[in-house]
Amino acid sequence: MVSACLLGVKCNYKGGCSYDLTKNSRFWLNLCDKYNIIPICPEQLGGLPTPRIPSELLGKAEDIANGKGQVINKEGKDVTQNFIKGAEEILRLSKVYKVQFAVLKSKSPSCGTKTVYDGTFQGVLIDGLGYTAYSLKKSGIKLYDESEFCVLEKCTLSEIQI
Ligand code: SF4
Numbered sequence: 001m002v003s004a005c006l007l008g009v010k011c012n013y014k015g016g017c018s019y020d021l022t023k024n025s026r027f028w029l030n031l032c033d034k035y036n037i038i039p040i041c042p043e044q045l046g047g048l049p050t051p052r053i054p055s056e057l058l059g060k061a062e063d064i065a066n067g068k069g070q071v072i073n074k075e076g077k078d079v080t081q082n083f084i085k086g087a088e089e090i091l092r093l094s095k096v097y098k099v100q101f102a103v104l105k106s107k108s109p110s111c112g113t114k115t116v117y118d119g120t121f122q123g124v125l126i127d128g129l130g131y132t133a134y135s136l137k138k139s140g141i142k143l144y145d146e147s148e149f150c151v152l153e154k155c156t157l158s159e160i161q162i
Pocket residue numbers: 003004005006011012013040041042043044105108110111
């Protein structure tokens with residue numbers, strides 16, 4: 001699975017894409033030769049519009065899973081159920097397609113694998129996972145941050161060692 005916004009798909013909260021891995025054709029063709037790639041956007045699958053008001057986690061992803069945290073958007077609206085639904089749909093697809101690994105967008109409240117914003121909308125990053133990233137990791141799927149891929153534009157797949 002790959003965050004769709006890293007594949008040139010205009011699904012991020014601004015209605016744009018965040019990167020386009022497919023522009024590195026050698027890398028991309030190697031990847032496609034070896035794996036079936038499934039683009040995912042948990043926020044869209046959770047029913048949020050595009051473009052949309054950006055959201056941040058209040059609490060850790062595990063708190064949200066335990067009903068002790070929330071996801072709110074910048075206007076203060078509680079979008080926790082959208083995030084939970086999106087993660088459930090992605091998890092369902094991961095099982096249908098027997099997904100081995102996911103390459104996910106950095107810092108996203110859904111897809112972040114290392115850090116997320118702290119819920120203050122002040123641009124402060126803290127250690128933690130986005131909600132879908134947390135769900136995928138909990139089900140045993142190996143996660144890669146985009147930075148582990150996107151800085152490797154000149155690499156071949158064999159150099160990346162998935
Ligand atoms: S939810 Fe994930 S895939 Fe969708 S725009 Fe945000 S970071 Fe990209």
